[in-house]
Amino acid sequence: MPNLKPNCPHCERLEKANRGELESLVWQTDHVIVIAGDHQYFPGYCVVIAKKHIREIHNLPEAEALAIFADVMAVGRVIERGFKPLKMNYVSLGNVDEHLHWHVMPRYHSDPDHKDHPWKNAASFATRLTNSDAIKQIRSIFSTS
Numbered sequence: 472m473p474n475l476k477p478n479c480p481h482c483e484r485l486e487k488a489n490r491g492e493l494e495s496l497v498w499q500t501d502h503v504i505v506i507a508g509d510h511q512y513f514p515g516y517c518v519v520i521a522k523k524h525i526r527e528i529h530n531l532p533e534a535e536a537l538a539i540f541a542d543v544m545a546v547g548r549v550i551e552r553g554f555k556p557l558k559m560n561y562v563s564l565g566n567v568d569e570h571l572h573w574h575v576m577p578r579y580h581s582d583p584d585h586k587d588h589p590w591k592n593a594a595s596f597a598t599r600l601t602n603s604d605a606i607k608q609i610r611s612i613f614s615t616s
Contacts, residue, residue, distance in 0.1 A: 476524040481570035485522060495606055498549075498613040502535060503542045505613070507606045510596040513576045513589065515554035515609060519543050521571035528563075528571055539571070546575050553612030560589050 475482040487493040488504050495506040497517065508516035521528075521539055528536050547559045556577030563573045576589045584591050 474523045474525070476570070479524060479570050480568055481520045481572055482524050484520060494603070495601065497606065497610040498546070500538075500542045500545075502539045505542075505546055507601050507609045508574065508576075509601055510599050511601050511605045512592065512596045512599045513556075513578060513582065514605075515550045515556065515577045515612075517546060517550065517575045517609065519546050519573040519575060523571075525571050526565055526569045543573050543575065546573075549613055549616045550575060550577050552616065553609075557585060562589065 475485060484493055484495075484506065485504060488496050488499065493504075493506065495509075496504060497507055498505040502522055503519050504522065506518050506520065508518055510516065519542065523531075525531060528539065531539070543561065547561065550556070551559060554577050557580050558578040560576040560578055561573055562576065563571070565571065574589070578585050578589070582592075
């Protein structure tokens with residue numbers, strides 16, 4: 472894969488996906504891979520990762536940036552159809568992992584604090600770690616879209 476950086480966790484995921492070894496992979500396009508998030512505190516939570524190691528979307532050629540943004544929106548639509556959340560949160564920070572990516576987090580009425588930021592209950596995320604069944608469920612909604 473072009474433009475990957477050593478010691479970048481997202482580049483490592485991309486390399487595993489390229490080898491067919493990334494269990495959490497649920498979908499991909501020419502520009503991104505989509506993985507099930509490491510927890511399912513918000514059922515359907517996924518991470519969209521750019522296939523290029525780049526820090527900022529505005530540093531991409533416009534056509535590529537627009538294609539990636541369209542992919543992120545497509546992920547949101549698929550999750551919305553499959554999980555019927557109240558709201559979708561799209562978060563792209565990159566302060567810790569400096570590789571362009573989005574957390575796509577469906578939010579539900581049943582969330583404690585569903586009107587607050589998604590990391591408010593981060594201490595509880597470990598109670599709902601992603602397992603093979605959750606990955607299969609998420610992958611199935613992408614395969615039927």
